[in-house]
Amino acid sequence: MSFESFLSQLKNKASELKTEALKFKNKDFLNAAMAASALIAMADGSITGEEKQKMIKFIESNDALSVFTTSDVIKAFQDFVGQLEFDKDIGEAKAFQALGKLKSNNEAARLLMRMIIAIASSDGNFDLSEKKVAVRIANELGVSPAEFELV
Template sequence: MSFDNFLTRLKTKAGEMKTEALKFKNKNFMDAAMAGSALIAMADGNITSDEKQKMVKFIETHDALSVFTTSDVIKAFQDHVSQLEFDKDIGESKAYQALGKMKSNGEAARLLVRMVIAIASADGKFDDGEKAVAVKICKELGINPSEFELA
């Protein structure tokens, strides 16, 4: 093996390790983002294609989630939705638990609130049920809902 080939393989492996490390570092954020997405999308009883598209767009454009494949993130979203559909109380408990892990990171928490509001508004309306879920998410994250004109 030539030295150039060795360096190329070494750089490739280093890049793979960095990607894996970033996935681990941001896994809690991804889980919280998908938990919030599922909660807000299910707030009015059904998930619209506009809401799904807004979530996917967020995934593709946010640096913390860009290290994950779209299919991994969609699977996490579907897992939260399935839990909510199977048993609403347990599903909500697990979703809010995932969100709670972001409470100590004010920047991430505010980004999550902005994301869920954008998803809720994707279909052109932000109804009272969605606002109530957004308020509950704010409280779980330790954020005053009035920061987002929710109270």
């Protein structure tokens, strides 16, 4: 094996490790984002295709989450939706637990709020039930609902 080949393999392994480290570092954000997405998408009783598409586009365009595959994102979203559908109270508890892990990260919390508002508005109607859920999410994240014109 040539030195160049060895160096190339070493760089590839370092890149793979960095990607894996980024996934681990952002797993809490992924879970919180999918929990919030599930809560807001189900707030009005149904999940629209527009809401799903907006969530996927947001994840794909966000540097912190772009390390996750679309299938990872969809699985996390479906897990939270499934929990909410099976038992609303337990599903909400698990979703808010995931959100609580971002409480100390103002930047991530604000980004997540912008994302859920975009998801809720994607079908052309940000209704009262969605606003109530958004206020609960903001409170859980420790950000002011007024900052996002929710009250």
